[in-house]
Amino acid sequence: MKKFKVAVVGVGAVGVEMIRVLRQRRFPLDELRVLARSERVIEVDGEKYSVKQTTPESFDGVEVALFAGTEGEKGAAVTFGAEAIQRGAVVIDNGSDFRMDDDVPLVIPEINGDALQNHHGVVANPNCTTATLLMPLGPLHKAFRVKRVIVSTYQAVSGAGGKASEMLRQQAEMVAQGKKVTDFGGFPDRIAFNVLANNWKIEEEGYSNEEWKVMTEAHKILSDKSIQMIVTTVRVPTFVGHGESVYIETEKPISPEAARDVLSQSPGVRVVDEHSPYEGATCPMPIHAAGKDESFVGRIRRDLASKNGLLFWVVGDNLRKGAALNAVQIAEHLIQKNWLKAKTPLKKIAAAK
Ligand SMILES: NC(=O)c1ccc[n+]([C@@H]2O[C@H](COP(=O)([O-])OP(=O)(O)OC[C@H]3O[C@@H](n4cnc5c(N)ncnc54)[C@H](OP(=O)(O)O)[C@@H]3O)[C@@H](O)[C@H]2O)c1
CATH class of the missing domain: 3.40.50.720 (NAD(P)-binding Rossmann-like Domain)
Incomplete structure (x- = not known):
């Protein structure tokens, strides 16, 4: 060889x-x-x-x-x-x-x-958030033709580079000791025990550069600019593993069962739910995804108002996939x-x- x-x-x-x-x-x-x-x-x-x-x-x-x-x-x-x-x-x-x-x-x-x-x-x-989203979105698009996507992310600090994890560790220790954090590192504010929806540079139309990356990259990878992408990126105090809460609207009617069937057969995707728990959990979590190759998808549920709507939760290791x-x-x-x-x-x- x-x-x-x-x-x-x-x-x-x-x-x-x-x-x-x-x-x-x-x-x-x-x-x-x-x-x-x-x-x-x-x-x-x-x-x-x-x-x-x-x-x-x-x-x-x-x-x-x-x-x-x-x-x-x-x-x-x-x-x-x-x-x-x-x-x-x-x-x-x-x-x-x-x-x-x-x-x-x-x-x-x-x-x-x-x-x-x-x-x-x-x-x-692709950007780590795009890759995590596209692992389930790609196969669902192929099967049901996705027309609209609304995503909110829960992004780990390691997505901001090697030094960011150390910063979270230091800040967490300071807060635990009752000290005031004044050094935010590369973050716009304290990240320990906090959530930052303002972690990226704001660009056109009030969307951040990270949000624009996910929207434009998804169009390019799926070769379909007609998909309406609505993205909110948020940094959370986890070390590794980006989580994303996703809502999709599809051209063909979609059910949780049909989506689950598609996702269960998609390479690199692992469905985690009550039928298929992972390390005892019935919902994907960053602590399980960290160090793993698969994108873990769970909380698959229908849009109560539409036969063409579906919600799910995906977590993937931002440093790996x-x-x-x-x-x-x-x-x-x-x-x-x-x-x-x-x-x-x-x-x-x-x-x-
Ligand atoms: N972190 C993530 O989850 C993630 C996910 C997807 C994509 N990315 C992208 O992947 C890239 C790396 O991210 P990271 O998080 O690993 O960054 P990082 O922790 O900041 O590390 C950057 C590394 O690049 C080296 N470097 C920088 N400029 C260089 C140059 N001109 N020539 C040679 N080496 C150079 C640095 O060298 P020294 O150590 O010698 O300074 C350092 O080792 C970035 O473009 C990032 O946007 C990151």
């Missing part, structure tokens, strides 16, 4: 999870280069990795470059993505810089894996289909507009 030279760029919350997922899934590794801004040695699951500073030459000979650096002009993918592609690698990027670029497929393999065919050397991984796992699955899909090598690689990739 052929083995591949792989680079992981960034060793924050997502990068570390990528190393873990590559090992756990026994990805056929010929070489694993671990890159970031600064050199050091890190330990992941008892194994030491020497982290090198990222340079264009870091990508010489690399076939798969998994980017988990920060976003924007000085971010890893914008700085080094084109260099990696020119050297023959396929770039799989976790950031938002290229997601909406027409030349860049935005992929969840279980839902739109075919979009990977004829890629141009760069593939985008929301980031690292999906990126590695994209690489596996490319290898399995023999699509790894770009036929027409992009010379430049544009940063997000």
Whole structure:
């Protein structure tokens, strides 16, 4: 079996999870280069990795470059993505810089894996909230044709980067000791024992940039801009595992039983309810989803006013299916289909507009 030279760029919350997922899934590794801004040695699951500073030459000979650096002009993918592609690698990027670029497929393999065919050397991984939502929404859309989606999220702090979890821990200790929290870290206010609906930059029409990401990315992945998306993103004081409360309206009539049948047969989705408990629980919870690959769906119930409405609750690990796992699955899909090598690689990739 052929083995591949792989680079992981960034060793924050997502990068570390990528190393873990590559090992756990026994990805056929010929070489694993671990890159970031600064050199050091890190330990992941008892194994030491020497982290090198990222340079264009870091990508010489690399076939798969998994980017988990920060976003924007000085971010890893914008700085080094084109260099990696020119050297023959396929770039799989976790950031938002290229997601909406027409030349860049935005992929969840279980839902739109075919979009990977004829890629141009760069593939985008969706936002963690989009991926968690789309795992059940994709199959339900295929079966019942979703017309309208209303989502409210309960997003874990690790979605805000590696340092955010430490911030929650510190704040929780301070509050428990009766101390006033004055250092909010990257959050707009205290996150310990609090809920923040104002955690993201507010953009057009009063929607946050996170809300816009979910709305536009869902349209691109489902290839259907006609779906009405209404999203409210909220940060809650959990460490790992995004929860989402979802209401859908469908073209075809939908019942909880029919939706449950579809979801039970959907790869990567696990229904949790009184018929199918998980670790003793009949409702999905972040503490169960953390560290797991599946998206857990429960609380499936009908809209009492309409035969075309359904409510459910989904929880997924934002660092795994929301980031690292999906990126590695994209690489596996490319290898399995023999699509790894770009036929027409992009010379430049544009940063997000
Ligand atoms: N956290 C999530 O749930 C989640 C989910 C989906 C997508 N994402 C996206 O995935 C990416 C990584 O997120 P994260 O939470 O892991 O961030 P993070 O914890 O802040 O870690 C960022 C890592 O990227 C490295 N880095 C930043 N700029 C770089 C550059 N120019 N060259 C090389 N390395 C660079 C940093 O290196 P140093 O350590 O040397 O400073 C650090 O190791 C982001 O784009 C994020 O939006 C995150």
